[in-house]
Amino acid sequence: MAYGNALAVLADPTRRKVLERLRAGPRPVNVLAAGLPVSRPAVSQHLRxxxxxxxxxxxxEGTRRIYSLRREGLMELRDWLDTFWDGALAAFRREAEKTDGAAE
Known part of the structure; x- marks a missing residue:
């Protein structure tokens, strides 16, 4: 249940903002912290x-730490979320097939 921990972590708006900033590519902490309403050490805690x-x-990279998105972790979360979509599509298909058969 790796997605459960990811969901709990993403409940924090600052962590979501940091994650969104990483969509643009790898970044050091100071760049990620720029403009956020929390300190650089707080951003480091969120990154942890x-x-x-x-x-x-x-x-x-030397004395700096560069952070980037971890594709595998995001895919685990996405795969779990997709199960809801897959279920909805399957239910829609079943309903559409019932309606199609009733029209004949």
Whole structure:
């Protein structure tokens, strides 16, 4: 249930904003923190939570840490969300087939 932890982590609006900023590509903490209403150390804590949830990864460049989206973590969350869509489409298809058969 990896998606459960991801959902809990994404409940925080600052973490969602950080994740959205990473859509543009890998970024260091100071760039991610710019303009946010929290301190740089707070952003580092949010990044730690996102990393533990498997949504971001980090690499070192000298003394800086560069963060990026972790595709696999996002795909796990998306796969779980898609199960709702798949179920809705299957229900729609069943209903459409009933209606189609009644029209004949």
């Amino acid at each position: 939570s996102l990393k533990q949830a498997g949504l971001v990864e980090e690499r070192s």
